[in-house]
Amino acid sequence: xxxxxxxxxxxxxxxxxxxxxxxxxxxxxxxxxxxxxxxxxxxxxxxxxxxxxxxxxxxxxxxxxxxxxxxxxxxxxxxxxxxxxxxxxxxxxxxxxxxxxxxxxxxxxxxxxxxxxxxxxxxxxxxxxxxxxxxxxxxxxxxxxxxxxxxxxxxxxxxxxxxxxxxxxxxxxxxxxxxxxxxxxxxxxxxxxxxxxxxxxxxxxxxxxxxxxxxxxxxxxxxxxxxxxxxxxxxxxxxxxxxxxxxxxxxxxxxxxxxxxxxxxxxxxxxxxxxx
Amino acid sequence: xxxxxxxxxxxxxxxxxxxxxxxxxxxxxxxxxxxxxxxxxxxxxxxxxxxxxxxxxxxxxxxxxxxxxxxxxxxxxxxxxxxxxxxxxxxxxxxxxxxxxxxxxxxxxxxxxxxxxxxxxxxxxxxxxxxxxxxxxxxxxxxxxxxxxxxxxxxxxxxxxxxxxxxxxxxxxxxxxxxxxxxxxxxxxxxxxxxxxxxxxxxxxxxxxxxxxxxxxxxxxxxxxxxxxxxxxxxxxxxxxxxxxxxxxxxxxxxxxxxxxxxxxxxxxxxxxxxxxxxxxxxxxxxxxxxxxxxxxxxxxxxxxxxxxxxxxxxxxxxxxxxxxxxxxxxxxxxxxxxxxxxxxxxxxxxxxxxxxxxxxxxxxxxxxxxxxxxxxxxxxxxxxx
Amino acid sequence: xxxxxxxxxxxxxxxxxxxxxxxxxxxxxxxxxxxxxxxxxxxxxxxxxxxxxxxxxxxxxxxxxxxxxxxxxxxxxxxxxxxxxxxxxxxxxxxxxxxxxxxxxxxxxxxxxxxxxxxxxxxxxxxxxxxxxxxxxxxxxxxxxxxxxxxxxxxxxxxxxxxxxxxxxxxxxxxxxxxxxxxxxxxxxxxxxxxxxxxxxxxxxxxxxxxxxxxxxxxxxxxxxxxxxxxxxxxxxxxxxxxxxxxxxxxxxxxxxxxxxxxxxxxxxxxxxxxxxxxxxxxxxxxxxxxxxxxxxxxxxxxxxxxx
Numbered sequence: 017x018x019x020x021x022x023x024x025x026x027x028x029x030x031x032x033x034x035x036x037x038x039x040x041x042x043x044x045x046x047x048x049x050x051x052x053x054x055x056x057x058x059x060x061x062x063x064x065x066x067x068x069x070x071x072x073x074x075x076x077x078x079x080x081x082x083x084x085x086x087x088x089x090x091x092x093x094x095x096x097x098x099x100x101x102x103x104x105x106x107x108x109x110x111x112x113x114x115x116x117x118x119x120x121x122x123x124x125x126x127x128x129x130x131x132x133x134x135x136x137x138x139x140x141x142x143x144x145x146x147x148x149x150x151x152x153x154x155x156x157x158x159x160x161x162x163x164x165x166x167x168x169x170x171x172x173x174x175x176x177x178x179x180x181x182x183x184x185x186x187x188x189x190x191x192x193x194x195x196x197x198x199x200x201x202x203x204x205x206x207x208x209x210x211x212x213x214x215x216x217x218x219x220x221x222x223x224x225x226x227x228x229x230x231x232x233x234x235x236x237x238x239x240x241x242x243x244x245x246x247x248x249x250x251x252x253x254x255x256x257x258x259x260x261x262x263x264x265x266x267x268x269x270x271x272x273x274x275x276x277x278x279x280x281x282x283x284x285x286x287x288x289x290x291x292x
Numbered sequence: 293x294x295x296x297x298x299x300x301x302x303x304x305x306x307x308x309x310x311x312x313x314x315x316x317x318x319x320x321x322x323x324x325x326x327x328x329x330x331x332x333x334x335x336x337x338x339x340x341x342x343x344x345x346x347x348x349x350x351x352x353x354x355x356x357x358x359x360x361x362x363x364x365x366x367x368x369x370x371x372x373x374x375x376x377x378x379x380x381x382x383x384x385x386x387x388x389x390x391x392x393x394x395x396x397x398x399x400x401x402x403x404x405x406x407x408x409x410x411x412x413x414x415x416x417x418x419x420x421x422x423x424x425x426x427x428x429x430x431x432x433x434x435x436x437x438x439x440x441x442x443x444x445x446x447x448x449x450x451x452x453x454x455x456x457x458x459x460x461x462x463x464x465x466x467x468x469x470x471x472x473x474x475x476x477x478x479x480x481x482x483x484x485x486x487x488x489x490x491x492x493x494x495x496x497x498x499x500x501x502x503x504x505x506x507x508x509x510x511x512x513x514x515x516x517x518x519x520x521x522x523x524x525x526x527x528x529x530x531x532x533x534x535x536x537x538x539x540x541x542x543x544x545x546x547x548x549x550x551x552x553x554x555x556x557x558x559x560x561x562x563x564x565x566x567x568x569x570x571x572x573x574x575x576x577x578x579x580x581x582x583x584x585x586x587x588x589x590x591x592x593x594x595x596x597x598x599x600x601x602x603x604x605x606x607x608x609x610x611x612x613x614x615x616x617x618x619x620x621x622x623x624x625x626x627x628x629x630x631x632x633x634x635x636x637x638x639x640x641x642x643x644x645x646x647x648x649x650x651x652x653x654x655x656x657x658x659x660x661x662x663x664x665x666x667x668x669x670x671x672x673x674x675x676x677x678x
Numbered sequence: 679x680x681x682x683x684x685x686x687x688x689x690x691x692x693x694x695x696x697x698x699x700x701x702x703x704x705x706x707x708x709x710x711x712x713x714x715x716x717x718x719x720x721x722x723x724x725x726x727x728x729x730x731x732x733x734x735x736x737x738x739x740x741x742x743x744x745x746x747x748x749x750x751x752x753x754x755x756x757x758x759x760x761x762x763x764x765x766x767x768x769x770x771x772x773x774x775x776x777x778x779x780x781x782x783x784x785x786x787x788x789x790x791x792x793x794x795x796x797x798x799x800x801x802x803x804x805x806x807x808x809x810x811x812x813x814x815x816x817x818x819x820x821x822x823x824x825x826x827x828x829x830x831x832x833x834x835x836x837x838x839x840x841x842x843x844x845x846x847x848x849x850x851x852x853x854x855x856x857x858x859x860x861x862x863x864x865x866x867x868x869x870x871x872x873x874x875x876x877x878x879x880x881x882x883x884x885x886x887x888x889x890x891x892x893x894x895x896x897x898x899x900x901x902x903x904x905x906x907x908x909x910x911x912x913x914x915x916x917x918x919x920x921x922x923x924x925x926x927x928x929x930x931x932x933x934x935x936x937x938x939x940x941x942x943x944x945x946x947x948x949x950x951x952x953x954x955x956x957x958x959x960x961x962x963x964x965x966x967x968x969x970x971x972x973x974x975x976x977x978x979x980x981x982x983x984x985x986x
Contacts, residue, residue, distance in 0.1 A: 028786050029793070035783055036800045039862070043803070045826050046815045060824045062833070109711030118701035124712060131719050133972055135920060137941055138965050139722030141729065141954050145736070146722075165714040195703040224808045226923045227941075231949060242810035246927050249814050257818050264811040275806040279799055282806065283866050344881050365887040377882035381901040390897070394887030456886070 043268075050074050050262040057257050070258060075266075077259035081251055083236060084266050087244030091270075094159045094240050095219045102166040102218060103211070110173035111199045115185060125174075131167035137227060144231055158232040159240065163222060169214050172288070176210035177203055216278075216285030223271060241267045293355045294463035294496045295320040296341060301350035303336055303520075310336050312520045313350065318464075323490050323497045325507040328517035329543070334500045335468055337517070341498065342466050343367050355463055365394065370457035371466040374473060376449045378441040384452045385424060385437040391460045392420040427459045447478050454489070464496045471506065483510055504544050508532070516540050538662035541584050547616060550590070550628045552601075554583040554657075560670040562657065565623045567600035571652050574666035581665060584656035590630035591649040592617055592640070599647030603628070610637040619646055723965075729958035736952035748959035758960070760935050761943040764849060765919065768939060771853045772860070772918040777910055779857070780864025785899070787865070788872045798869065802862035809859060813924045816855045817842060842928055845936040852924050852937055860917065864910050871906030875899065912975035916968055940964050 044064070049057060053070035056063075078084055112118070113125055143162050144153075152158050180203065188198050204211065226242040233239055239247060245267050252260045275282045296318040303311040311333045318324045326334040339345040341352055343364040351360050359367045370391070378387050393402060396416050401407045408414075428434045431451045441449055450470060457465055471479045471486075487510050490497050501507055507514045508528040515525045516539075524536040528544075535541040541549045554564035556579050562569050564583045575581060595602045606627045607618040615637040618627040630648055632640070640646070652669040659665050689695055705712075730748055734741035752758045787797045804812065819826045820841040828838030841851040879898045883889075888897045922941040925931060931938035931946070944964065948957030 025790055025792075028789055032783065032786050032793075032797050035779075035861075036797060039800055039804055039858070041826065042812060042815050042819060042858070043807075045819065049818070058824055060829060062826075062829050105711050105714060108707035112704040112708040116700055116704040116707075117697065118704035121704070124708060127715060127720065131715060133969060134719060134723055135916070135965070135968050137920065137922075137944070138726060138961055139719055141948050141958055141961065142722035142725035143718065144949075145954070162718055165711065165718045167715070167719065170711060195700075195707060199707065220806065224810075226810050226926065227945075230926065231945075242808055242923070245808070245810045245814055249817075249927065257821075257824075260814060261818065264815050267811040268807045271806050271808065272803065275803070276799070279795075279802075283798070283802055286805065287863065287866055287870075339881075342881075342885060344884055363889045364885045365889055369885065371882070371885045373878050373882060375876065375878050377876070377878035379879065379882075379898070379901070381904070390883075390888075391886040394893075456882075 043272075046261050046264055046268075049257055050259075050265050052258055054256070054258060071262075074258040074262040077256070078248070078262040078266060081259065082244060082248045082263070084244065084248075084263060086237060087239055087241050087267070088270065090237075090239060090244075091223050091241040094156065095222045097156070097160045098163045098222050099215055099218045101160065101164040102169050103214075105164055106166050106169035107173055107204060107211075108196070108199050110170050111177055111195075111203055113170070114174045114177035115182070116195070128167050128170050131165075132171060140228070140231065147232060153232055154235055154238065156238060159229060159238070162228065166214075166218065168288075169218070172210055172214055173207060176207040180206050212281055213285040213288065216282055217288060220271065220282075220286055293320055295322075295355065296464055296496060296498065297353040298337070298341065299351045299353070301337065301340060301347045301352065303333070303340065303345070304348045310520050311340075311347075314517070314520075314522045315350075316515055316522060316525060318496060318498055319512075321494050321496055323487070323499065323510060323512045325499045325501060325511040325514045326517055327501060327504060327507040327514050327543070329502055331519075332517045333520040334517050338371075338466050338468055338498060338500050341464075342369055342371050368460075368463045369466055370460055370462040370464075371468065372450075372453050372457050372470045374469040376441070376453040376470075376473075378449060378452055378456070380441050383438055383440055384428075384433065384444070384455075387441070387452060388424045388427065388437075388456045388459050389420050391456060392423055395460065396420065423459055424455075427455050431455050431458075446474050447482065450474065450482065458493070462495070464498060465493075467497065467499045469501050472501070472503070479506075486510060505546065508544070514544075516543060518543075535656065536664050538582060538584065538658040538664075541656060541658075545586060547587050547629050549656075550585045550587065552583040552585070552621070552624055552628070554581045555579070556581055562667075565601060565621060567650070569600060569650055569652050569655060570670040571655060571657065571667050572670050573657055575657075575659065580660050582658045582660070582662070584658060585628075585650055586654070587616060587629045587631040589651045589654040590628070591651070592619075592630050592632055593647045593649050595645045595647035597647060598649065600650040601628070601648040603646060603648065605640050605642055605644050605646050607642065608637060608640050610634060615640075617646075619648060726958045726961050726965075729955055730962045731959075732955040733953075734955040736948070736954045741955065744955070748956050749963075751956065752959055752963070757935060757938065758943060761931075761938040761940055762963075764936070764938055765921070765940040768849060768853060768856070768921055769915060769918045771850070772856045772921075773911065773914045775853075776857045776860045776864050777907075777914055780861055780910070781868050781903075781907075783861070783865045784868035784872055785895075788869060798866065801865045804859050805862040807859075809923045810927055812859065813855060813927050816851075816858075816924075817928050820851055843933055845932075845934045848929055848933060848937045852921070852929070855924050856918060856921060860914060863917075864914060867910050867913075868903070868906060871903050872899070875902045908975055908978045912971050915971045919964075919967060919971070940967075 048064050048066070051069060051071040051074070052066040053068050053073075056066055056068065113121060113128075139162075147153050147158050147161070152161070184202060184206070185198060188202050193201065223240070224242060225240070226246070229240050229243040230246075233243060236247065245263065248263045249260065298314060298316040298318075300313045300315050301311055302309065302313050314333075314337060326337060328334050336345065340347045343359065343362060347360075351358055353359060354367055354369070378384075379390070382390070396419070397407070397413070401410050401413045401416065424437075425434065428437055431454060433448065433451050433455060436444060436448055436452065441452065444452065453470070471482050474482060483506060499510065511528060513525060513527055514531055516523045516531065518539055524531060524540050526534070531540065531544050535544065538551070542551070552564045554562050554569075556573050556575050556577050557563040557568065558577060560570060560572055562571055562573055562581065562583065569583065573581070593599050601621055603619040603621040605617060606620045609616040609618075611634065613634045615632050615634050617630050617632055617640050619630060620627045628648065655667070657665040657667040689698055731743055731745055732741045733744050733747070783797075783801060787794055822828060822838065822840040827841065831838045839847055841847050875898065879902070880894060883894055883898050888894055920941060921939050922945070925937050925939050925942045926945070929937040931942050940960065941964065944957050944960040947953050947960060
């Protein structure tokens with residue numbers, strides 16, 4: 017349906033491309049700077065490509081000044097652990113809420129809904145105190161344990177499970193499967209798309225979390241990527257922009273690459289448009 | 293005058309040609325149905341007439357004036373959509389009032405809030421109110437005016453959509469399968485209501501459907517379309533008795549017309565399978581043909597008597613008033629269906645040999661490509677397709 | 679459904695035994711989640727509310743109940759009032775701009791089919807990038823001498839300032855980063871909303887006379903986007919209310935408290951000054967604001983949900 021003809025089509029691209037340029041500029045500048053030597057950076061010129069390639073030095077410094085790879089590895093470990101545990105806890109509960117009848121079901125569901133309203137920062141102080149008393153501060157446990165309960169995950173999986181026909185479950189029971197087996201052998205495979213969305217949502221949220229690691233971690237070895245970047249910035253103290261940008265590239269690359277590979281899933285997972 | 297002239301209209305979607313030079317003249321006040329299977333281009337043609345879609349070639353005129361460059365509002369047409377397309381956030385009243393608001397009020401008067409206070413606004417609103425209520429009364433939906441579409445049943449929504457179309461008293465009513473979302477009983481009821489409406493308003497109706505029974509029962513004339521081409525335009529009876537093509541014959545009429553392979557045997561007969569049918573065919577002797585016979589033109593008899601075909605009874609469908617007997621014939625993949633009186637249903641036993649007599653006066657003949665061959669019963673009057 | 683103490687499960691009937699075993703299985707499956715729900719979420723939330731009424735310091739041996747004393751102190755404190763004002767200002771700028779621009783971008787993208795996926799990807803890219811890392815990049819972009827922003831401004835003859843160090847511009851610089859990072863989010867949400875508007879409605883509107891772009895927007899697009907708009911506004915409101923990362927890494931609340939925001943104040947009070955009782959009170963205020971925003975959405979959606 018063409019309205020407005022060619023003129024509008026052109027205008028549309030002009031406007032959208034201008035916006036796209038603003039969206040991309042920081043990335044482009046970040047990458048370009050990570051290739052430049054200090055003289056060129058401080059020359060204050062608007063040039064994209066470096067006259068002298070300093071990439072190796074910048075990236076080398078980024079990797080060695082602070083344990084950059086360690087930060088990435090921490091991110092991978094922590095987000096995987098969190099998601100794995102979240103699934104173990106949330107999925108059976110979601111199944112029970114969706115398909116089983118028991119006293120207290122509505123109460124439990126209401127409490128879950130209530131939990132959805134509470135922002136992540138609210139329980140921070142008491143959680144910190146609990147971890148402190150348990151002697152778990154500054155450990156991987158401190159990074160993982162508070163997030164093992166995902167009310168969002170319970171809610172999402174319950175919605176999905178409700179849509180799965182009851183006959184499937186009756187047939188499974190007749191075949192002799194226990195409820196526990198039904199959850200993992202029948203429900204989960206049927207709800208894969210929801211699980212993937214949940215996974216993306218959880219991994220991205222916890223990979224990018226700065227607040228909680230800031231509270232509970234103070235040693236390099238345990239820092240996840242955002243905390244690692246903050247450490248790196250403090251080290252560089254605002255002078256070595258080359259290595260600093262290189263560090264930023266290293267930290268943002270994994271998620272950006274993952275996003276480019278699975279855009280639709282990423283967008284679904286992160287915006288959870290199913291959540292109304 | 294509100295006739296619609298469609299002249300050699302073509303429509304391309306990229307490389308795909310959806311309409312191949314369609315020409316059609318819809319007469320003033322006529323109920324014209326565009327009939328065809330899904331994807332045949334009938335809805336596209338309707339949208340082109342409405343002005344929602346530009347054609348790639350050809351022209352459209354309404355009431356004698358060329359409307360190719362006019363937007364829908366200027367063409368004085370109204371449209372009823374398959375999904376009704378009622379604005380869900382407006383009440384039925386507001387839905388019906390909108391066309392009048394857009395037409396009668398100026399841009400300034402339509403402005404939210406301040407438009408209300410401009411001079412003449414109140415007067416216009418009163419007029420619109422009267423028009424809306426008048427149409428609502430004629431459709432018996434006055435009590436529904438304050439409701440939103442979600443609070444209405446299917447049939448009520450349909451009438452609201454009709455009301456929105458009627459309120460402007462347009463030259464032409466365009467309807468895109470408006471009954472297909474209704475259940476069967478409501479559908480048959482609405483068919484009569486729509487036919488009534490057409491008589492009352494006397495306006496030109498162009499109606500799109502894939503349901504041949506709708507087309508047959510409601511229309512003055514039917515235009516059969518397939519794969520972007522107009523095959524035949526005729527009254528329902530002419531379509532039924534005198535189709536120009538095998539495709540048309542197969543699409544119209546229920547149950548489907550029986551098709552039996554045949555050969556023009558001699559000057560005065562056509563041989564089909566083992567039987568000979570005495571008809572004069574306007575085709576060379578020896579040429580292959582297809583015999584088309586409707587189920588009511590076949591009589592079931594004892595196989596030893598004077599019959600054209602012999603076969604075995606496969607299946608009997610007893611509808612009470614009629615029964616349809618499916619007979620398997622050697623040489624035809626699909627069983628032939630013959631109609632008999634409902635009271636005789638018990639006479640037919642599955643698996644039994646049975647004979648079929650074919651009435652040469654009512655047989656249709658088509659060539660191998662599906663085109664109609666002029667034919668007449670030997671010693672009967674001439675009949676050609678018109 | 680058998681609920682409540684009156685409908686207790688009977689073990690002397692087959693049906694009762696089946697219900698009993700089903701209930702057992704259910705609690706077995708939901709048990710860990712229920713326990714953790716209380717331990718990690720509901721319990722701590724209640725604890726925060728209780729703590730907010732005390733003067734407890736982190737590590738202190740004893741505490742005293744001060745009732746609403748913390749709240750009184752908060753609203754009398756200039757820094758807290760500044761913090762709240764900054765946060766509200768941040769929200770007041772970030773939300774309308776990112777929602778307005780997001781809607782515009784979505785409508786432009788949706789208007790034609792060419793390059794739709796490309797634009798969607800590019801606009802969403804900042805949302806996926808780790809905010810802390812991009813904040814550091816933006817800090818470099820805002821550098822007074824060699825930052826891209828000032829270099830670009832210089833080409834049109836405008837002298838840029840030290841954006842993050844100037845008390846009158848620091849908060850706006852943070853707003854810019856926030857908008858940049860959220861724009862893709864709102865755009866994508868509006869794209870989904872626009873795609874869900876049935877094409878038939880536009881056709882009907884055309885035939886009714888609403889053929890031009892403005893009329894189509896006013897009569898069809900805007901009303902149909904109502905729920906989406908509300909949803910996006912509230913989500914963005916809650917999101918921007920939680921601004922913390924950029925403040926913590928780039929400005930630490932400065933210069934001169936011009937970028938002090940609610941969560942940052944909560945953080946410093948609780949974990950730098952160890953005044954956890956007071957910090958809890960700030961948390962409660964924060965919670966109240968977020969709940970209020972959510973409630974607005976629920977009420978609105980409830981009223982308007984009768985469309986489909």
